């Protein structure tokens with residue numbers, strides 16, 4: 001359940017409510033919205049209804065909203081405004097703005113990454129992506145450059161001002177990856193790695209949480225709930241396709257999840273049509289569809305020479321195809337009353 005506190009409440013009154021909830025054996029999560037203080041009541045107990053009734057007796061309580069859904073903090077119920085995730089002056093989730101995250105699947109070396117960073121910035125991207133720790137289906141495929149890859153990403157940020165998003169796969173690596181990354185990515189294969197989720201919940205760094213390969217929307221939102229419940233509210237959800245009976249594409253990009261997700265959660269939702277299709281020639285169409293569906297951003301794999309890519313070359317866009325995607329994205333965004341967020345004011349170190 002969620003307790004909405006009146007805007008006139010004093011700190012002492014709020015503390016009395018918190019003390020009451022805790023005394024009844026529940027946990028609390030206090031969240032200061034723009035207009036209202038909201039207290040999430042955590043825990044499953046039979047006497048929740050009794051607590052709800054008793055809270056009505058507190059003068060500072062505006063409303064008590066019972067939440068039937070399994071996820072609470074990520075739920076739209078009780079949180080009317082959409083959440084905005086802020087990083088390096090970028091505001092992902094701002095109404096009407098589409099943020100583009102682009103870069104290679106994997107950091108393969110310094111030259112290719114710096115070249116790609118400069119190009120995606122030129123085309124209008126806000127965030128540079130690139131894996132240094134790669135979740136590979138086969139143990140014999142390239143596993144990523146590790147710390148050296150992180151160093152190269154940081155160098156690219158210094159040159160371009162682009163924020164850096166990179167995957168972390170192991171709770172033991174979180175501290176290291178955090179030192180370099182602006183946004184931590186949790187990959188599809190780790191969406192339900194609960195120890196990893198708890199670890200990133202305890203840090204102060206935005207997170208991109210990709211939907212699991214076979215995860216329902218509810219399971220995905222519950223994974224996000226782990227992160228918020230642990231204290232990190234800076235979560236961006238990423239739809240990246242799910243596994244279905246269809247084998248003609250790598251995954252089935254579930255664009256239903258965008259408007260559906262937006263009705264269920266206040267968190268920003270971005271779309272990754274690269275992994276969602278697995279085919280470079282389908283990526284632009286599905287990126288445009290994602291914009292029309294209301295996505296807050298796109299994640300696109302771009303490589304200087306897709307045919308030479310160590311990973312995901314089939315789905316990576318060449319520089320010229322990425323440029324075309326961005327041009328079309330601007331038109332479609334405009335047609336649906338939105339805009340690609342401008343990267344002109346990014347700070348270069």
Ligand code: PEP
Pocket residue numbers: 105131135186187188189210240275
């Ligand atoms: C990636 O972004 O390169 C990646 C491995 O994505 P996913 O976890 O969605 O498969």
Ligand code: MN
Pocket residue numbers: 105106275301311312
């Ligand atoms: Mn990839």
